[in-house]
Amino acid sequence: MAVYYSCKHCNVQIGKLDLHSVGSTDLGLNQLTDQEREEYLSYDDQGHMYVKSICEDCYEMLRRNPDFHALDSFIQ
Ligand SMILES: [Zn+2]
Numbered sequence: 001m002a003v004y005y006s007c008k009h010c011n012v013q014i015g016k017l018d019l020h021s022v023g024s025t026d027l028g029l030n031q032l033t034d035q036e037r038e039e040y041l042s043y044d045d046q047g048h049m050y051v052k053s054i055c056e057d058c059y060e061m062l063r064r065n066p067d068f069h070a071l072d073s074f075i076q
Contacts, residue, residue: 002048007055008040014055 005014029051032040040052054062 003051004048005051005053007058008052009054009058012055012057014053019049 001019003017003019005016006012007014029037029041042050042052044050
């Protein structure tokens with residue numbers, strides 16, 4: 001099983017974790033609420049997990065342009 005992190009804004013792949021030795025508790029995912037899990041996590045047929053996150057580029061852009069939060073739909 002692998003965990004893929006991708007940016008929810010531009011869809012770039014941020015990273016990948018192989019979960020042979022790491023439990024989900026070690027990822028901090030147990031701290032998410034059910035609603036957050038539904039929003040940020042998804043699984044494919046093979047049981048791989050996908051986590052929506054934010055890449056450095058988008059983070060920088062949002063940090064410098066907080067108004068872009070209002071335009072969140074421009075990418076979805
Ligand atoms: Zn991004």
